[in-house]
Amino acid sequence: MKRYDLIIVGAGPSGLSAAVEAAKRGIQVVVFDENEKPGGQLFKQIHKFFGSKEHKAKIRGFRIGEDLLKEASECGVEVVLNATVIGLYLEKEVTVRIGDAVEHYKGDAIIVASGASENMVTFDGWTLPGVIGAGAAQTMMNLHGVKPGRKILMLGSGNVGLVVSFQLLQCGCDVVALVDAAPHIGGYGVHAAKVARTGVPFYLSHTIVKAEGEDRVTGVRIAEVDDKFQFIPGTEKHFEVDTICLAVGLSPMSQLLKMAGCKMEDNPKKGGQVPICDEMGRTSVEGVFVAGDVSGIEEASSAMIEGRIAGITAAEYLGYMDSIESGQRVKGHEEALEGLRQGMFAPKNRGKKIETTDEGIQISENLLKRGYIADDEIGRYPGIRQAAGVHPVMECTQNIPCNPCQDACPKGCISIGENITSLPIAVEGAECVGCGMCVASCSGQAIFLVDEQAGDGYASVTMPYEFLPLPEVGARGKGLGRDGRPVCEAEVLKVQTAKAFDQTHLLTVKVPVYMAMKARFFVAD
């Protein structure tokens, strides 16, 4: 039986991060992953991440994955792919399916970072081909370059549902509706807003009645539900679709830990069956640690930090570090993790409806119900300022841990301050040069450059644009409001693409002056 100091199950964000921390201390570490490519979910994440610099904010997920893989290989981490861990036994013996055989390994310590699987919901016709998980849609699009369907209905308005809906639009699919049984959108408002402004309708307090079709999905019926989630008669709506995407949460894949004899709990706040563990990732079985979604559903940024902490803790357990050093090293990571677990969407606020921001400003009810901020609501947020000349407009209205815009502006036009979850403020007196760095830096695509006196009787609006093909300068079309409805004629004045913008293109369109604070998207005629 081959022996390793440390065996890690899963080469996703948390597993690889743990491996890096352990390998840096000279520990002999192997990572097994059942997939043919390492990186777990990171390589499906083509959007820019939230957070601060230390959380790798405004970097796209797959690039974070590339960096992590590079770091792991530089540290001498051994990653074995197409290697499925099928058993975890007493004395930390691990059985792995590799090729046509089952191999036995023994680790002095084990970190289980096996991630999560997608939940399903049942409705009439849910087993028809064409009903797929949102994660499956993401795998098809972003890993294999396959369009999941032509006309798609998304069920679930959490960040996964919102982000994948946007990616489906980028892929050229027609997203006919975004549906959720909950009365309010579960994910970030900025993610919802960038989907809504392209014209996708949101149906909150609605769920699927039936997926129609004989041998595949050909349509779907939804209906409104009351506060007890019972269908309200007479509220049915029908859509012609070929695909239904389900984004209804994740469950930890914790079976290996249960098998290893770890004390488990069923914790709905963490997504289901999870091992009982401390904040260092120690389970009830000595030498068996956990990190990432398997210990409670969060997201990739926190999984990477949890992985680092588990790696350091395992190093201490193995005697490669004393408790003083590990304590010091863990401290910085704990602070970073704490930073991510702040704001309205923090784990502690899960399921709570928050009415006002930390600044005491009322949250937009339209944003929570329809995915966009109404024209008469937008003025109350501190990122909105009417000014002469070109200036940034930050339509960021919820307290989320994210601040790249503040550093992006070379002229100090945007201020968030010490508290990473504060809303960005448009600074009085600072002079915008119209460079667009803020627009491209905003992971939520919520910053626009507006010039109300751009020319003779017209205004210009510069918006983030992540669709191909890019419109040409001079192209005419419609300006769409935040609600995705056409509000005016528009003409493309400028299309900017730069390495520093990292694939977010800046589209400047000409609109009537009175539409400067209303037009937020462009579609060519």
Next chain:
Amino acid sequence: MCKINDRSRNIGQYIPAPDDDMIICRCEEVTKGEIRRAVHAGLYTITEIRRYLRAGMGLCQGQTCAKLVKGIVAKELGVSPAELEPAGSRAPMRPIEMEVFGNERAQGR
């Protein structure tokens, strides 16, 4: 847990529902009605349901339906799904061909 294992507890009659023929476990084609009837026949734990109906015993080993089955059983029993002990976890954790499972290599690579 005691509350769940108390077989003398009256959980009421099985009442047919319109969605009873909906498939819950796709691998083994077990319907919602079969699961509900099994609970009323006295099978109160997930392990019993699995052994009796094979729900969650197929190719995906309950990866998709475990949570759904748990929800249905809990509802019939009138308890929270969190109170139900999930099925046992044992190797192999993933579907595997017998010829591979039988081909053990003790030496590692």
